[in-house]
Amino acid sequence: MTGTKGLKKWGLELLAPVDAASLALFRILFGFLLFIIILRFFTHGWIDQLYIQPRFFFSFFGFTWIQSWPAWGMYLHFSCLGLLALGITFGCYYRVCTILFFLGLVYVELLDVTNYLNHYYLVGLICFLLIFLPAARSWSFDAKEKNLPVPFLAIWILRLQISLVYFYAGLGKLQSDWLFHAQPLRLWLSARSDLPWIGTWLQEPWLAYAISWSSAAYDLTIPFWLIWSRTRLWAFLLMIIFHSATAFLFPTIGMFPWLMIALTTLFFSPSWPRSILQKFSHKTKISPKATLAEFPIFKLPRISAFALFAYFSWQLLWPLRHHLYPGNNLWTEEGFRFSWNVMLMEKSGHTEFSLQRPGSVQRERTDVTSWLTPLQYRMMTTQPDLILQTARKIAQDEKLRSGEIVEVYAETWVSLNGRPPFSLVDPKVNLAAQKDSFLSKTWISPSP
């Protein structure tokens, strides 16, 4: 009975009207970061490098039908994404902007698997959630009335999403490479030992162990420290130190640390931005706290409740799917993507493909670096499903060229987290005859 009462009380708290300020500030920060992300595509030449130069794209399973725009179309696409990001920032046609940005981002992310990044996936999810959340109710061009509240649930949905990212990132670190060998951090920190002052320390194994263990503990527990008001400020400061250190030590990590810092502001009280403004300006129209009581409790339609339940059930279960596959998922990468496996491995390799014509015993070496970009080659060579796609493409091309149905074999040398190189796929298996699916790939060699 007490449990039901507690649940009901909790439910009412979630539907209670709260100040929309923190959600609005989050929208502004997030929209601005989206704009910077898109801007970086232009300034770094990534649109050309990632979407125009490649002569072949690696598809996600079931998405082979997605095709790229011509060059001008890709530039136009990214220009539109930039404008939409500004639309989100300023809350101008907010709903339309979030829907279009989400669709536009999903399109570019689905174009080529080799461009997959966890933080783009996170950005996609947040955009998806923002479509349904009233983040433009305050401090936006769209807001018709000032200081309209939002249901606390809107903020909690985002908090839960962020917490899941942290928690699963921490869960992924609970494995022997990370905890007992401090890998890949030992490799990565050594590579930064040319930094002045701190460089020598970065070669110390104990430091790599200390960072490995503390970052695993951090990821697993930070959502709880952020939720608990007594530890929130310290947890936030710790988070800033953690993400700044990550950005400093691993500059290629790009926008990820800043994105996480922006997201974490949501853990503060819903009216925190207004309170800060109040401290600096007496003229600012302050928190609608007094007026919040005037608003009735929000209602959550049954269909919305079901959709929320379905969404978070998927978010809870999907990252765990790798347990359904045999072997070490760092090696096989089955169930690896979309699971918040963040910075868990240093994997490098080399793959050579050869084809065998019908009736012949000779294998002909075929070089794929002439039609894969360096990035595509590097990503392909350590990911079994991409090796399979490459082999099938070789077979298809050969069929078009000579009309022959050839067998394709791959010799691979892959090193995972400092281990000696091993063969990632069985070199005796004709990959051209294998089909991609969600089933376990029996031709992946056992983990070293």
Place this chain on the structure above:
Amino acid sequence: MNRLLFLSASLALLLLAGCAPKVSHRELLEGISKEVITVLYQEAATQASQLAVSAEDYQNNPSPQNLATLGVKWKEAAIAWQRTEPFRLGPATDLWLSNKIGYQNIRPATVDANVAKIGTPAEVKLSAVGASGKGLFAMGYLLFQSGGSPKIPSAKGCRYLTLAGRDAAGLTQQLVEAWIPSGKDYSKTFIAGGQDSLNKMTNGIIESIERLKEKRIARLLGREAVWGDDTETPSKTDPAMILDGEILAAPLQGIDRLFQSEGKNGPSLLTVYIRQTGSSAEADFLAQLKHCILLTKALPTPLNSPTTRPVLEADYAEIKKLVGISKSSLISALGVTLTFNSNDGD
């Protein structure tokens, strides 16, 4: 007070741990620059200058003995030069010296035309001749174009050998000057480059091994594949005529120098550096490298003989493994390719 003592002691311990003998980036690059790269270039310069002297001796006294000496000196110079191949960083490429000294795809027609012009008003200055008409391999062509022992060059050929020898010796010396502290001191730039220098050097090493596999051995096997974005034009000369196992193995020997501790006891700086990362890459790589050196050096001549083919096949397979190790565990251990996407990573 106790707390203060405890804190001080902890800090001191931490500092001591930080000061434990380690090979830093700087020490590693300093060691490689001074003890490996500069030494290899110095050896190449010494051999090139001896070759120039030998060519001049032969021009002055074209005796069979001097010809034999010239043949030996050419091979020693070619080996010494090829040992520098994995380290063609900075001045070697920036000043276009590398190609001028040892471009392998020389054009026999250009060399022959230049030789024919010797002593005529149209005689060319070696400094104005392009890479495909001079350098060590043009000299090799003049001496060994029929394979086997050096053939007797014409008088004009002798003169061209002398000029080419002097030119190669001068250019190689320029490279040494570019690296040493008393010269242009490129080593300083190399050391200051930190991880970036390590990246360039490691990529050079891998490229050198791949070149041996794809451009030398595979070509001898008659199955040269299109290799990456390599722009090297097909060779106009038959490498089997002027190359042998020892010359082919030379770049691998150059790489092997990185793992030698130059007269000091214990492992080399690179070995210690790699072991610090907790990786076992160094042992695997070195074992395979030594195996490849032995196999390649032992390749029977002429390299294009049908009986050589099975040995070449075996050598190709072993060098392929070496490429695999280099591009997987070695680059991981040296932090050369981090598993981040170049468009931001996580």
